Amino acid sequence: xxxxxxxxxxxxxxxxxxxxxxxxxxxxxxxxxxxxxxxxxxxxxxxxxxxxxxxxxxxxxxxxxxxxxxxxxxxxxxxxxxxxxxxxxxxxxxxxxxxxxxxxxxxxxxxxxxxxxxxxxxxxxxxxxxxxxxxxxxxxxxxxxxxxxxxxxxxxxxxxxxxxxxxx
Amino acid sequence: xxxxxxxxxxxxxxxxxxxxxxxxxxxxxxxxxxxxxxxxxxxxxxxxxxxxxxxxxxxxxxxxxxxxxxxxxxxxxxxxxxxxxxxxxxxxxxxxxxxxxxxxxxxxxxxxxxxxxxxxxxxxxxxxxxxxxxxxxxxxxxxxxxxxxxxxxxxxxxxxxxxxxxxxxxxxxxxxxxxxxxxxxxxxxxxxxxxxxxxxxxxxxxxxxxxxxxxxxxxxxxxxxxxxxxxxxxxxxxxxxxxxxxxxxxxxxxxxxxxxxxxxxxxxxxxxxxxxxxxxxxxxxxxxxxxxxxxxxxxxxxxxxxxxxxxxxxxxxxxxxxxxxxxxxxxxxxxxxxxxxxxxxxxxxxxxxxxxxxxxxxxxxxxxx
Numbered sequence: 339x340x341x342x343x344x345x346x347x348x349x350x351x352x353x354x355x356x357x358x359x360x361x362x363x364x365x366x367x368x369x370x371x372x373x374x375x376x377x378x379x380x381x382x383x384x385x386x387x388x389x390x391x392x393x394x395x396x397x398x399x400x401x402x403x404x405x406x407x408x409x410x411x412x413x414x415x416x417x418x419x420x421x422x423x424x425x426x427x428x429x430x431x432x433x434x435x436x437x438x439x440x441x442x443x444x445x446x447x448x449x450x451x452x453x454x455x456x457x458x459x460x461x462x463x464x465x466x467x468x469x470x471x472x473x474x475x476x477x478x479x480x481x482x483x484x485x486x487x488x489x490x491x492x493x494x495x496x497x498x499x500x501x502x503x504x505x506x
Numbered sequence: 507x508x509x510x511x512x513x514x515x516x517x518x519x520x521x522x523x524x525x526x527x528x529x530x531x532x533x534x535x536x537x538x539x540x541x542x543x544x545x546x547x548x549x550x551x552x553x554x555x556x557x558x559x560x561x562x563x564x565x566x567x568x569x570x571x572x573x574x575x576x577x578x579x580x581x582x583x584x585x586x587x588x589x590x591x592x593x594x595x596x597x598x599x600x601x602x603x604x605x606x607x608x609x610x611x612x613x614x615x616x617x618x619x620x621x622x623x624x625x626x627x628x629x630x631x632x633x634x635x636x637x638x639x640x641x642x643x644x645x646x647x648x649x650x651x652x653x654x655x656x657x658x659x660x661x662x663x664x665x666x667x668x669x670x671x672x673x674x675x676x677x678x679x680x681x682x683x684x685x686x687x688x689x690x691x692x693x694x695x696x697x698x699x700x701x702x703x704x705x706x707x708x709x710x711x712x713x714x715x716x717x718x719x720x721x722x723x724x725x726x727x728x729x730x731x732x733x734x735x736x737x738x739x740x741x742x743x744x745x746x747x748x749x750x751x752x753x754x755x756x757x758x759x760x761x762x763x764x765x766x767x768x769x770x771x772x773x774x775x776x777x778x779x780x781x782x783x784x785x786x787x788x789x790x791x792x793x794x795x796x797x798x799x800x801x802x803x804x805x806x807x808x809x810x811x812x813x814x815x816x817x818x819x820x821x822x823x824x825x826x827x828x829x830x831x832x833x834x835x836x837x838x839x840x841x842x843x844x845x846x847x848x849x850x851x852x853x854x855x856x857x858x859x860x861x862x863x864x865x866x867x868x869x870x871x872x873x874x875x
Contacts, residue, residue, distance in 0.1 A: 401632025
């Protein structure tokens, strides 16, 4: 019973701000609504006994990506004085793409036999298993992802530099 | 503790809410003490008397301050983003309070005994960054925005050495559980992490046995360096002097909370003080034994009163925490403020390389010994 209530609380926390993200005209409002969506998703992960993923979700999405997003929007607006607003445009191509994605998702999700559990499953730590898998079975993808991120950071630093410093 | 509450109130939501609000009582009492401590200690350090008129030696000054804040008009600037402006102080305090959920205040009181407590601590503190950003942007004031941007840049940078300090302890102990960190340091004072961790085999809270011997003394110098690193990063994350660049009074009025007044200002103030207490408590948990008594024995065990043992443990943790809060106040009234470039130099070119070096050495030693 409690788990059902908790599920609906977290689902509401995920979906209601998600509507604001989509429909808000102000990008800052959209970004801050995303904060609550991320928290709701973290809560859903906890209900799925994925404790490590839940905390990683908060750490990476709220502590990293969201801050980066808000920083980007804020600096652009305050420094260049350009009012950044979400606008409505290219309605027809957008509708087609969204409808296509929607149909695909429905076709994937419809046949799944969703299990419903009435009790909160005992959370055993998933951290150790995750660590072992990352260091054994999935070591190659893990390291490749690391190299990709390193290359991205170096590329960003290169772009952000002043041009004359690059030549010297 | 939870069982005790349940025996009074029964197994219902009220019990859970009461159980979860116990740390709040502690934080509120501590905040009153810390406000008094800040004004009195700064006064003594500068050869002044400090507040003397409210009560004997000014000891009820914090209550007067709270009354003043309660009476103040709640001003919301006209051009501010009202919703976000009102939300930010609560989000800020929420993030500080959420971190207390995993802190074991004694062996009888742990809010949530998570397997990944240390990781949770790191993650939840990033919520505060969002709150600071929200406050700075919603105020629609250039000082607030500058303060917020400086604060966010500083906190995001110093999260790295703070996380590395935790990683070093985790490498040594092999557990992310905070109760494990504390039980590993049980017994006399030389079992504390600052002296190289446990010296004999110890049963961790999660049930595994951590084998150790006197050889662990070789870790002591590295853990002392880690402690300094964590404490310095903690100072930076709580925006305390010498890292108070985000609220530098002489340049930015008071940073991201310039436009706030009354109780909303009080919420920011509380969250800053709660964060100071949190960093101090985590420091004492990681390096100074948490709720462990330095003598390795408790009066409560000797006279056969289990509740007295729990109270003693709480007392030790609070005492250690308050000591590190005192050190923070001491540092604040001793050191001048860093420049922004010095701040970034300190983090990226001193603390982070050193922390990686220590992590490598400790990892090597753990494998070899």
